[in-house]
Amino acid sequence: MSFIDLANPTRFLALVQRLLPWLAAATVLAFAAGLAMAFNAPDDYQQGATVKIMFLHVPAAWLSMFGWALMSMAALGTLVWRHPLADVAAKAAAPIGAAFTLMCLVTGSLWGRPMWGAFWVWDARLTSVLVLFLMYLGLMALYWTTEDPARASRAAAILTLVGAINLPVIKFSVDWWNTLHQPASVIRLGAPAIHPAILTPLLVMALAFALLFLTLHLAAMRNEILRRRVRTLQLMKADNA
Amino acid sequence: MRLWAENLACVRGGRRVFAGVGFAVGAGEALLVTGRNGAGKSSLLRLIAGLVRHAEGRLGLDAGEAELSIGEQAHYLGHQDAVKPSLSVAENLVFWSAYLGGGGSCEAALSAAGLSELAELPAAYLSAGQKRRLSIARLIAVPRPIWLLDEPTSALDASAQSQLAALMRTHLDGGGMILAAAHGSIGLERARELRLGFEEFGPAT
Amino acid sequence: MSALKALLIRDMKLAFRVGGGALIGALFFLIVVVLTPFAIGPDLALLSRIGPAILWLGALLASLLTLDRLFAADYEDGSLDLIMTGRAQLELAILTKALAHWLTTGLPLVIIAPLLGLLLNIDLAAMKYVALTLLAGTPALTFIGLIGAALSVTLRRGGLLLAVLVLPLTIPVLIFGVAAANSAIIGPVPFGPPFTILCGLSLASLVIGPLAAAAALRHGLE
Amino acid sequence: MNLGAHADFIVAAYAVAIALTVALIAWVALDYRAQRRILLELEQQGITRRSQREEKP
Numbered sequence: 001m002s003f004i005d006l007a008n009p010t011r012f013l014a015l016v017q018r019l020l021p022w023l024a025a026a027t028v029l030a031f032a033a034g035l036a037m038a039f040n041a042p043d044d045y046q047q048g049a050t051v052k053i054m055f056l057h058v059p060a061a062w063l064s065m066f067g068w069a070l071m072s073m074a075a076l077g078t079l080v081w082r083h084p085l086a087d088v089a090a091k092a093a094a095p096i097g098a099a100f101t102l103m104c105l106v107t108g109s110l111w112g113r114p115m116w117g118a119f120w121v122w123d124a125r126l127t128s129v130l131v132l133f134l135m136y137l138g139l140m141a142l143y144w145t146t147e148d149p150a151r152a153s154r155a156a157a158i159l160t161l162v163g164a165i166n167l168p169v170i171k172f173s174v175d176w177w178n179t180l181h182q183p184a185s186v187i188r189l190g191a192p193a194i195h196p197a198i199l200t201p202l203l204v205m206a207l208a209f210a211l212l213f214l215t216l217h218l219a220a221m222r223n224e225i226l227r228r229r230v231r232t233l234q235l236m237k238a239d240n241a
Numbered sequence: 242m243r244l245w246a247e248n249l250a251c252v253r254g255g256r257r258v259f260a261g262v263g264f265a266v267g268a269g270e271a272l273l274v275t276g277r278n279g280a281g282k283s284s285l286l287r288l289i290a291g292l293v294r295h296a297e298g299r300l301g302l303d304a305g306e307a308e309l310s311i312g313e314q315a316h317y318l319g320h321q322d323a324v325k326p327s328l329s330v331a332e333n334l335v336f337w338s339a340y341l342g343g344g345g346s347c348e349a350a351l352s353a354a355g356l357s358e359l360a361e362l363p364a365a366y367l368s369a370g371q372k373r374r375l376s377i378a379r380l381i382a383v384p385r386p387i388w389l390l391d392e393p394t395s396a397l398d399a400s401a402q403s404q405l406a407a408l409m410r411t412h413l414d415g416g417g418m419i420l421a422a423a424h425g426s427i428g429l430e431r432a433r434e435l436r437l438g439f440e441e442f443g444p445a446t
Numbered sequence: 447m448s449a450l451k452a453l454l455i456r457d458m459k460l461a462f463r464v465g466g467g468a469l470i471g472a473l474f475f476l477i478v479v480v481l482t483p484f485a486i487g488p489d490l491a492l493l494s495r496i497g498p499a500i501l502w503l504g505a506l507l508a509s510l511l512t513l514d515r516l517f518a519a520d521y522e523d524g525s526l527d528l529i530m531t532g533r534a535q536l537e538l539a540i541l542t543k544a545l546a547h548w549l550t551t552g553l554p555l556v557i558i559a560p561l562l563g564l565l566l567n568i569d570l571a572a573m574k575y576v577a578l579t580l581l582a583g584t585p586a587l588t589f590i591g592l593i594g595a596a597l598s599v600t601l602r603r604g605g606l607l608l609a610v611l612v613l614p615l616t617i618p619v620l621i622f623g624v625a626a627a628n629s630a631i632i633g634p635v636p637f638g639p640p641f642t643i644l645c646g647l648s649l650a651s652l653v654i655g656p657l658a659a660a661a662a663l664r665h666g667l668e
Numbered sequence: 669m670n671l672g673a674h675a676d677f678i679v680a681a682y683a684v685a686i687a688l689t690v691a692l693i694a695w696v697a698l699d700y701r702a703q704r705r706i707l708l709e710l711e712q713q714g715i716t717r718r719s720q721r722e723e724k725p
Binding site: 109177 | 487
């Protein structure tokens with residue numbers, strides 16, 4: 001199945017319909033394994049049982065960055081290769097990426113609460129994720145306020161690519177901003193070397209989350225293709241009325 | 242019911258658009274307002290609808306509903322169609338019917354305008370002609386005695402124009418009044434003509 | 447009455463549909479509040495002291511800047527002419543549109559304010575009062591901003607000039623809003639007096655806003 | 669499996685994670701059902717896409 005072949009929405013839809021049940025089953029299995037291992041993992045010597053939140057927080061952080069990377073690839077697809085499904089992939093990925101970024105922020109703040117005494121301490125890594133979350137919301141607002149998908153797709157693609165280039169710069173400047181003003185030294189979130197007994201559950205949970213992202217993304221792409229099909233049919237209905 | 246005006250003058254943007262305009266339209270009668278572009282055809286209709294203040298002259302409606310202004314007893318069909326793209330065709334019409342005081346049935350109005358099977362479609366997908374027919378449907382959905390039509394046939398194809406002519410005829414037969422601003426004939430047989438813009442006017446004194 | 451109800455429902459529908467501006471104000475508020483610590487620095491003690499001021503400035507800007515399209519959108523597609531030939535009183539129609547704008551833009555600000563209070567390290571107990579002042583103050587911002595929205599149609603001028611014209615009118619609301627909010631946190635001044643004055647200002651603007659906007663529309667439109 | 673002193677934070681974190689996942693799944697499922705319903709309605713009214721018409725001679 002060559003890449004171009006997938007460009008045809010109908011063939012892509014058929015593929016997704018066949019694939020989704022298997023992917024969903026794989027996701028459930030991965031989560032079952034991941035959660036079992038996570039809850040039997042030993043407590044961290046420093047943070048005690050709260051390390052179990054890391055099994056949610058770190059995969060969610062990886063997914064939030066994976067989501068933007070995926071959208072940047074899709075943006076290239078729209079602008080460079082004019083791939084018909086590129087914008088569908090980008091528009092479908094935005095809300096899912098935003099949801100996982102929000103999950104990362106909330107679990108991060110819940111994880112920080114016992115250590116810092118406050119829900120939010122402008123920790124450098126969490127702040128960068130917060131900025132990423134704002135960029136996701138901006139993109140979703142762009143999709144939500146433009147009626148015509150073609151126009152929205154080019155604007156969103158450009159914004160995504162500019163965002164992707166800016167992310168490392170934002171990361172660096174926030175780190176600099178944080179260390180410059182930070183009076184007390186704060187335990188860096190999840191930075192210490194991870195004990196293998198905790199590492200394997202983390203990786204399994206990360207796999208489970210990745211499968212969840214993939215399943216949701218394919219399903220959301222399927223919905224987007226149907227939504228665009230409805231739009232063209234409605235336009236045709238108005239034309240020949 | 243009789244709509245009359247004496248020595249009407251209108252100033253817009255410091256320019257005297259027209260002056261000394263008088264007319265009288267009784268029940269069942271129609272008035273075709275003609276004149277070159279910029280002669281103030283639209284301004285006259287907007288003035289009657291109460292959207293614009295008149296500089297001089299008097300405007301009155303005999304035997305109308307006393308507590309309602311002329312504008313509230315008239316339908317103003319302007320150049321724009323007042324159609325919201327994100328609302329569906331039916332939602333647009335139902336809103337205007339509820340806001341402007343209803344009375345007529347929206348389904349009948351939609352079928353008269355030939356839009357009934359597009360009712361659930363977002364209005365963004367309508368063509369200019371279909372949007373024009375949707376605003377014409379408003380005339381039927383909310384029965385009002387006076388129709389102020391500003392180039393009603395713009396963007397309409399031949400069949401829609403004949404539909405409009407039929408609607409206007411039934412409105413006149415029912416004792417209604419029509420004042421229409423247009424260049425050519427719009428299918429109004431028994432219309433008297435009011436020509437604007439003969440005298441050249443300098444800036445308002 | 448059903449005419450105004452229909453107008454309220456229509457405006458709410460338009461705001462939440464594609465192309466509507468429902469939560470844009472809340473998003474703008476979120477971004478403005480998140481930006482300030484980058485300027486001020488992550489010092490929590492300082493942030494909690496000026497937290498209410500940041501929230502209030504964010505709410506003020508979010509309310510005013512999203513009001514610009516309130517009448518302009520209807521003017522451009524001809525709906526404004528029809529609204530003015532409606533049988534409902536123009537002032538009441540404008541009041542209804544302002545209420546719809548407040549429900550889709552002002553209220554979301556009040557709802558997400560406690561969340562942003564976490565970012566600014568405002569503790570939960572005081573946050574209740576800050577949210578209360580925002581609840582009482584944002585209607586005033588909307589009704590005062592109405593005048594700018596009406597002028598933006600009659601003068602055919604874009605948003606920023608009118609925000610500049612209307613912003614001075616919102617100074618009393620800002621002063622008493624932040625005073626009431628701060629009194630809940632730092633508290634030399636008791637919460638009562640500034641809050642009641644804020645409510646008074648809101649009620650006054652509830653009347654003055656629509657009257658001024660209706661006058662501007664009636665005499666300004668050509 | 670005791671969750672130690674900060675048990676409620678751990679439970680809260682997992683609750684939020686589950687809530688967000690359920691919300692995403694619900695959004696995807698409901699959106700799918702809605703689009704299919706509109707699509708079926710349109711097809712019943714005899715409005716078919718060009719490619720579908722080509723397949724049916």
